[in-house]
Amino acid sequence: MAFWNRRRSIDTMLAPHDGPRMKATLSWPHLLALGVGAIVGTGILTLIGVGAGLAGPAVMISFALAGLVCACAALAYAELATVMPAAGSAYTYSYAVLGEMVAWIVGWSLILEYSLVVSAVAVGWSGYAVGFLEGLGVALPAALAAGPHVEGGVINLPAVFIIAVVTGLLLLGTRESATLNAVLVVIKIVALIAFVAIALPAFDASHFSPFMPNGFGAPNLPFLEQFTGVPVAQTGVMAAAAIIFFAFYGFDAISTAAEETKKPERDLAIGIVGSMLICTALYLVVAAAAIGARPISSFAESPEPLALILREMGQGTAAQWIAASAVIALPTVLLAFLYGQSRIFLGMARDGLLPRGLARISSRGVPALVTIFTAVVVAALAGVMRLDELASLANAGTLAAFAAVGVCLIVLRVRDPGRKRLFKAPLWRLVGAITIIGCIVFFLSLRPSTQWYFLLWNVIGLVIYFGWSAWNSRLAKGEETAA
Numbered sequence: 001m002a003f004w005n006r007r008r009s010i011d012t013m014l015a016p017h018d019g020p021r022m023k024a025t026l027s028w029p030h031l032l033a034l035g036v037g038a039i040v041g042t043g044i045l046t047l048i049g050v051g052a053g054l055a056g057p058a059v060m061i062s063f064a065l066a067g068l069v070c071a072c073a074a075l076a077y078a079e080l081a082t083v084m085p086a087a088g089s090a091y092t093y094s095y096a097v098l099g100e101m102v103a104w105i106v107g108w109s110l111i112l113e114y115s116l117v118v119s120a121v122a123v124g125w126s127g128y129a130v131g132f133l134e135g136l137g138v139a140l141p142a143a144l145a146a147g148p149h150v151e152g153g154v155i156n157l158p159a160v161f162i163i164a165v166v167t168g169l170l171l172l173g174t175r176e177s178a179t180l181n182a183v184l185v186v187i188k189i190v191a192l193i194a195f196v197a198i199a200l201p202a203f204d205a206s207h208f209s210p211f212m213p214n215g216f217g218a219p220n221l222p223f224l225e226q227f228t229g230v231p232v233a234q235t236g237v238m239a240a241a242a243i244i245f246f247a248f249y250g251f252d253a254i255s256t257a258a259e260e261t262k263k264p265e266r267d268l269a270i271g272i273v274g275s276m277l278i279c280t281a282l283y284l285v286v287a288a289a290a291i292g293a294r295p296i297s298s299f300a301e302s303p304e305p306l307a308l309i310l311r312e313m314g315q316g317t318a319a320q321w322i323a324a325s326a327v328i329a330l331p332t333v334l335l336a337f338l339y340g341q342s343r344i345f346l347g348m349a350r351d352g353l354l355p356r357g358l359a360r361i362s363s364r365g366v367p368a369l370v371t372i373f374t375a376v377v378v379a380a381l382a383g384v385m386r387l388d389e390l391a392s393l394a395n396a397g398t399l400a401a402f403a404a405v406g407v408c409l410i411v412l413r414v415r416d417p418g419r420k421r422l423f424k425a426p427l428w429r430l431v432g433a434i435t436i437i438g439c440i441v442f443f444l445s446l447r448p449s450t451q452w453y454f455l456l457w458n459v460i461g462l463v464i465y466f467g468w469s470a471w472n473s474r475l476a477k478g479e480e481t482a483a
Contacts, residue, residue, distance in 0.1 A: 006100040006475045008351070010419070013086055013096060028267035028274075031254050033182035034339075035275025037332030038250025040188055040282065048247075048287055053300030055240035057291050058212040060284065062240035063247075067280040069438030070248040073402040074276040075425040076409040076435055077252060078269040082422040083412070085264035088347030089252055089340065090401040090408075095351065097408040097415075104469060106404045107348050108461035112454075113397030114341035115374065119381035120394060121333045122159035123147075126382075128326035129158045131304045135320045147384040159382035166334040167375035170342070171368055184329045191325030192282060195306055196289045198318050203292035212237065242395060242445035247283065249398050250336055251275050269423035338374060345370040352473040353465075396446060396454035399439040406435030 026034075051059045080093045088095075091110055095103035130145050146153035214235040254271045261267050290305065294312055299305040304326070310319035346367045349358035358370045409425060410432040425431045443451070474480040 006473075007097070008092075008095045008100075008475065008480065010084055010096050012480060013084060013092070026261045026267070027263070028270040030182065031261065031267055031271025032274050032278075033185045034336050035251045035254045035271050036189070036278055037182075037185040037329075038254075038336030038340075039248060039275055039279040040185075040192070040250075040333075048244075048290060049300045049302050049305035051240040051244040052287075052291065052296045054214065054235045054243065055237045056210065056213040056296060057208040058214075058216075058237050059240050059244070059291070060287055061212075061237050062244050063280075063283050063287055065237070065241045065438075066245040066248050066442075067276075067283070069402075069434060069442065070245070070251070071276055071280065072431045072434040072438070073249075073405060074251050074272050075431050076405045076428075077254075078272040078423050079421060079425045079428075080405060080408055080412070081254075081268040081272065082264065083419060085261065085268065086347070089344060090405045091344055092347055093408045094404050097412050098404065100353075100470070100473060100475060101465065102404065104353060104465045105458060105461065106401050107344060107353065108458060108465075109397040109400040109454075110344045111341070111397075112457055113394050113401060114337050114344060115378050115381065116394035116397070117337045118163065118334055118341065118374075118378040119159070121330060121337070122163050122378070122382040123156060125162050125327065125330040125334070126156050126158040128304045128307065128323050128330065129162075131307060132320065132323040132327050135316075135323065155383045157383070160379045162331055163334060163338075163375055163379040163382060166331050166338055167371060169335065170338055170371055184332045187325055188329035188332065189282070191322055191329065192286055194318070195310070195322055196285055198310060198315055199289040199293040199313070202294075202313055203289070205292070207291050207293075207295055214239075238441070238445040242442045245395050245398070245442055248276070248279065249402070250333065252340070252398075252401070266422070338371065338378070341374045341378075342367050342371040345374065351475075352477065352479075353469040393450050393453055396443060396450055397457075399443045400454075403436050403439035406432040406439070409435075 048059070051062055055062050077090075084092055084096060086092050088107075089110065091103055091107035094106040126145070130140060133140065140158070142152040143154040144157040147156050148154060214237075216237045251272050254268065254275065286306075290299070290309055294309045298312060299308050302308040304323060307319040307323045307326070310316075310322060345354065345358055348354045349356050349370070358367070358373070360369050361367055409428060412419070413428055470476060
């Protein structure tokens with residue numbers, strides 16, 4: 001079979017094997033906490049300011065649009081995760097449904113997504129940590145508080161530090177880190193509810209007018225600006241939605257935990273769909289409270305917008321508590337995505353598309369080598385890059401993976417309608433179509449420079465694939481029977 005059409009057999013994938021396996025220690029409360037912990041983070045605590053600056057009060061529509069596409073993607077993930085409860089997420093589904101080369105592109109895009117998400121969240125955490133320390137009278141030197149993009153900055157040391165801490169926690173074991181994650185998620189949710197309770201009494205409807213100052217915006221034709229020299233507008237509802245999309249997609253980290261779930265046929269669907277419902281409702285309420293409390297111009301550029309809003313309301317103590325909760329609880333996002341990244345690497349290494357030594361499992365049941373390698377890479381990125389650059393490029397990788405999941409949902413329903421599905425996405429044709437079309441539109445709404453970087457990333461990935469991976473995969477060597 002040609003390498004671009006080699007597909008893994010789902011039945012073979014799920015059959016018992018002698019290779020390294022991880023311990024099944026997670027149940028649906030752990031998965032729900034993992035999903036909420038991954039979703040509620042930098043997106044609402046930090047990027048709400050960036051999105052509001054692009055779309056004005058119409059950022060509410062941006063949240064709704066991003067939430068709609070992610071909700072459909074979540075339904076597709078939930079069905080595929082129960083059909084193929086194996087580590088690897090969208091990469092694994094693509095390998096079984098769309099073939100090896102597409103799976104490589106999706107896996108390579110997921111590596112981009114997870115790496116940059118961890119880096120972006122670490123930078124967002126750093127913004128709150130620096131503000132919190134300043135509130136206590138402790139000021140970090142400018143050279144150690146931000147990357148070189150800020151005048152006087154050299155390295156974002158707090159961002160590097162928190163990645164190291166979370167990596168150490170993950171190395172202790174999956175159940176231990178998941179339990180602590182659940183506790184921190186509760187702290188984060190309570191903090192957001194407290195923000196809404198304090199901000200709502202100051203609600204001023206005039207802050208929502210004009211509602212859409214920068215218009216709805218239109219998707220950018222791919223690389224239009226570079227080819228024509230005509231500047232492309234990068235504001236409006238769609239531009240904000242393409243960035244805010246970052247705030248929703250943590251639920252896909254749940255699907256990477258399939259192998260470590262006690263009852264994946266039930267618990268994966270609960271974790272994925274449940275976390276999306278909880279977070280979408282929470283986001284819309286927090287965004288409305290923030291905009292109603294203060295004019296957007298006052299917090300659009302802040303690295304800690306929610307804390308800033310409270311300070312400007314004269315609620316200095318509450319602002320300090322919000323900052324403290326962000327400092328304590330934002331690492332839940334780092335934990336979820338570092339966890340997911342290591343499992344993506346693990347799946348690709350098991351299949352022979354990456355060196356198999358990366359698949360080594362420690363005595364605690366975690367892939368220690370790949371976890372440490374991932375942490376070093378993302379810490380280096382977090383130390384020197386800007387938050388909005390990281391989030392935008394991370395979105396490009398995620399959009400590619402989500403679109404592939406939408407295609408997998410439709411193709412597998414048509415190709416194998418009789419396969420047992422413990423969770424079935426309702427209106428699957430519509431769900432798949434919204435996922436695919438929405439991801440394409442959001443990608444075209446990203447910055448032209450982001451589109452270029454994403455293209456370059458995948459060109460590098462294909463060079464690696466054709467140069468090494470295509471000839472060393474388990475399917476290429478006949479170690480596993482193709483579908």
